[in-house]
Amino acid sequence: MNYYTISQLAEQFDVSTRTIRYYEERGLISPIRTESGQRLYTKKDRAVLKLILRGKRFGFSLDEIHEMISLFDNDRTGRKQLEKTIAYGEQKLKEVTERIEDLMQLKQEMESILADFRERLQKLEGIE
Template sequence: MNYYTISQLAQEFDISTRTIRYYEERGMIAPMRTETGQRLYTKKDRAVLKLILRGKRFGFSLEEIHEMISLFDKDRTGRKQLERTIEYGEKKLKEVSERIEDLMQLKQEMEAILEDFKQRLKELGESDEHF
């Protein structure tokens, strides 16, 4: 397994190194260090970063994202733990589903408006052709 440096990840995801360090500050990533203190990121760290950025695109706060990550990340061995994780997961899943519904409605509305605009444009075109 090979590692990524912080600037490699920063470049790949088009974010600043500061941003990555900030996520670490918040306890969302925990890369290993070399003897001299340089951060080394594994594939798993990279995946977590990806998750964070995706969450952000959806408008989740870093706090919410943190919650989700830590839930799905840890070993949930005990029955109670498992049950709670499942419950939380289903709640979050529902939220996501609702957002999808919401977005699809928005999409439809935008499509309708666009159709209307296009119709208007077409009519403009026709009236032009008569002159």
């Protein structure tokens, strides 16, 4: 397997290294270290970072994202744990679904407003 340095990741996702270290501070990502202490990020770490940034774009807080990440990488073997995880996941899935619906409504509204503006422009051009 191959590793990324922190600045490589920073460049790939257009964030600062500070940001990535901050996510580590908050326990969202855990790169391994070289003997000298340099952080090395695996493909998996990269995927986690991608997830974090996507979550951010959707307006989730880092705490919420933290919870969602634990959904992905946790080894929940116990039955109770598994059930809890599923319940939590279903809850989050519902939230995401609602957000999609909400956004689609917004899109509709924007489209109708735009249509209105285009119509006005048409009329203006008819005058000239």
